[in-house]
Amino acid sequence: MRYSEMHLPTGREIPSDAEIVSNQLMIRAGMIRKLTSGIYSYLPLGYRVIRKVEQIIREEMNKAGAQELHLPIVQPAELWQESGRWTYYGKELLRFRDRNERDYCLGPTHEEVITDLVRHDIKTYRQLPLNLYQIQTKFRDEMRPRFGVMRCREFGMKDAYSFDADEAGAEKSYEKMFTAYNNIFRRCGLKYRPVEADSGSIGGSFSHEFMVMAESGEDAIVFCEKCNYAANLEKAEIARPEKMAISEKEWLPMESIETPNMRTIEEVSSFLNVSPKQIVKTLIFNADGKPCAILIRGDQEVNEIKVKNYLSAAEVELADDEMIMKATGAPRGFAGVVGIKSKVIADYSIMNLVNMVTGANKEDYHLKNVNIGRDFQVDSFADLRVSELGDDCPRCTGAIKFVRGIEVGHIFKLGTKYSKAMKAVYLDKDGKEKTMIMGCYGIGIGRTVAACIEQNFDDNGIIWPMSLAPYSIIITPVNINEKNVMKASEKIYSELVACGEEVILDDRDERAGVKFKDADLIGIPLRIVVGPKNLAQGHVELKIRKTGESRLYATGDVVAEVRNIIVSALKEAS
Ligand code: ATP
Ligand code: MG
Numbered sequence: 001m002r003y004s005e006m007h008l009p010t011g012r013e014i015p016s017d018a019e020i021v022s023n024q025l026m027i028r029a030g031m032i033r034k035l036t037s038g039i040y041s042y043l044p045l046g047y048r049v050i051r052k053v054e055q056i057i058r059e060e061m062n063k064a065g066a067q068e069l070h071l072p073i074v075q076p077a078e079l080w081q082e083s084g085r086w087t088y089y090g091k092e093l094l095r096f097r098d099r100n101e102r103d104y105c106l107g108p109t110h111e112e113v114i115t116d117l118v119r120h121d122i123k124t125y126r127q128l129p130l131n132l133y134q135i136q137t138k139f140r141d142e143m144r145p146r147f148g149v150m151r152c153r154e155f156g157m158k159d160a161y162s163f164d165a166d167e168a169g170a171e172k173s174y175e176k177m178f179t180a181y182n183n184i185f186r187r188c189g190l191k192y193r194p195v196e197a198d199s200g201s202i203g204g205s206f207s208h209e210f211m212v213m214a215e216s217g218e219d220a221i222v223f224c225e226k227c228n229y230a231a232n233l234e235k236a237e238i239a240r241p242e243k244m245a246i247s248e249k250e251w252l253p254m255e256s257i258e259t260p261n262m263r264t265i266e267e268v269s270s271f272l273n274v275s276p277k278q279i280v281k282t283l284i285f286n287a288d289g290k291p292c293a294i295l296i297r298g299d300q301e302v303n304e305i306k307v308k309n310y311l312s313a314a315e316v317e318l319a320d321d322e323m324i325m326k327a328t329g330a331p332r333g334f335a336g337v338v339g340i341k342s343k344v345i346a347d348y349s350i351m352n353l354v355n356m357v358t359g360a361n362k363e364d365y366h367l368k369n370v371n372i373g374r375d376f377q378v379d380s381f382a383d384l385r386v387s388e389l390g391d392d393c394p395r396c397t398g399a400i401k402f403v404r405g406i407e408v409g410h411i412f413k414l415g416t417k418y419s420k421a422m423k424a425v426y427l428d429k430d431g432k433e434k435t436m437i438m439g440c441y442g443i444g445i446g447r448t449v450a451a452c453i454e455q456n457f458d459d460n461g462i463i464w465p466m467s468l469a470p471y472s473i474i475i476t477p478v479n480i481n482e483k484n485v486m487k488a489s490e491k492i493y494s495e496l497v498a499c500g501e502e503v504i505l506d507d508r509d510e511r512a513g514v515k516f517k518d519a520d521l522i523g524i525p526l527r528i529v530v531g532p533k534n535l536a537q538g539h540v541e542l543k544i545r546k547t548g549e550s551r552l553y554a555t556g557d558v559v560a561e562v563r564n565i566i567v568s569a570l571k572e573a574s
Helices: 020-029 044-063 077-083 110-123 167-187 265-272 306-310 320-329 417-421 445-455 484-500 512-522 531-536 558-573
Strands: 033-038 039-041 073-075 095-097 104-108 128-140 154-164 192-197 205-212 218-223 230-232 255-258 280-287 288-295 316-318 343-347 358-360 367-368 380-382 400-416 425-427 433-435 437-444 473-477 503-504 526-530 541-544 550-554
Touching: 020 033, 020 445, 039 044, 044 128, 044 167, 044 445, 073 077, 073 110, 077 104, 077 110, 077 417, 110 128, 110 154, 110 417, 110 437, 154 167, 154 512, 167 192, 167 205, 167 400, 167 437, 192 218, 192 400, 205 218, 205 445, 265 367, 280 306, 280 320, 288 306, 288 320, 306 316, 343 437, 343 473, 380 541, 400 417, 400 445, 417 437, 437 445, 473 484, 473 512, 484 503, 484 526, 484 531, 484 558, 512 526, 526 531, 526 558, 531 541, 541 558, 550 558
Parallel strands: 192 230, 288 343, 343 380, 473 503, 473 526
Antiparallel strands: 033 039, 073 104, 095 104, 128 154, 154 437, 192 205, 205 400, 218 230, 218 400, 255 367, 280 288, 280 316, 358 367, 400 437, 425 433, 526 541, 541 550
16 A cells, blocks of 8 residues: 555644553554544554454454354344343443334343344254354443543454353363464464453353453453462452361450441551451441341452352442441441341451451440350351452462453353343254353454554554554655655565555655654554665665664565565464
């Protein structure tokens, strides 16, 4: 493509509302433009990169035996009512009515639509297994769209759905996708790792997220240095501690102590001169309208996702003052477990505590020397806290570490969550009706592109890996008004085009410095500089964007050299 004919509006200014590097660079490199909050247009350069990612995904999905189809974006409410998500999904689901007053939504994901399709078309075990995928637009009315296309409202996703006759088959389908995802992200040139994850509103029993390592990532990842355990912080498990033998002789008599206006752990800890590790927080949660007390050591944090999963609740939040008052008889800050009127679930962190300090369920009072079994009962102990540095690995004896990551892909074992609710059944060998076992598998296309930039940039701009580069080569004639320079540039250009290479000829009447800046900004991996001095010696310069390395080649050799570099770069990532 000739630069002079391209729509490639680059910019030098850092956009003031772009918080992270990828967003800044995608705007400056003329890849995207914001239409409105969380909604973006891809310009030609950006769309080429999108197509590169899509192509890699298609190749790997097809190789794994999945088949591409295309489902509608507009989905009828009835299907979502059938699965139970019409009420469960919350405000991210954009709902609207048509002229006949029928309810619809814009698809944030397609489990309902695909399950509906498959239940009508699949009748017997002979038609299974099946894996169907699409690359299509999703809409999620995110509470806080940010970071450009990384967390937006309208975005492209590859979503795949597998249907199997039995658990063993479903496991195999999941493994196949796990392998395909590894192939995809490796070919995209990303440094990533699969981590165990929570299943969120998609549901199901087990899932892995594919995380691209980046400081700007919204997710915290826990991993073990010794074994290969890695998990999203939301999900990171904490091993059940050994129950220590506690002698009741250690139990001191319980006392009520006046603690005027002392509500926080810090206040109580310094007022009573006890360590936060000796204090037990009693947090009242509202789980689907019912109170539940969660006990946890004063120095630790409750992981609400673990609470939600443990209680199998649709909605979990900290209770309001009214619910706290009803359950404890005291205002917020003085809730305690002794005499509480609710279910009591305790985090493992308090399992071996003796003589604890808790709220007294009475304004301005706390209790000292509270003991499990004597002063209160626990309905059960569970892993409910946020993992922290210093914790042991839940799988081995190693220590855990933290890194930040961007979730680019997510694979789920769904089991029969949708197939049961929506009656996706088949007849087995004996003619018996059985429920299909499902899996679903997503990749955010735009987020993958942005994540790639987060890992591949410098002060001058983007540094595309060859596999995602919108063009592999840019030819920069230093001065288009010099006949020889233009002639040599045109020749190299037409040879590369004839070989099917993706190449830009920067034929703009601009200073060389301006052209170099743009070439660096848009991140083209290889630059051929054609200048009068080198040309007089029969040479052109080849510069590698990633390493900054440059070398002279005979004008007749540069095309072959460039093609070699491209082939070996793509091979290396494959
Ligand atoms: P997140 O936790 O980041 O909101 P999610 O768990 O809701 O993601 P999934 O439902 O698993 O995401 O969707 C599959 C993939 O779609 C994600 O791995 C991500 O790459 C992409 N994705 C999800 N939400 C967005 C968004 N708001 N903007 C861009 N891409 C998104
Ligand atoms: Mg989400």
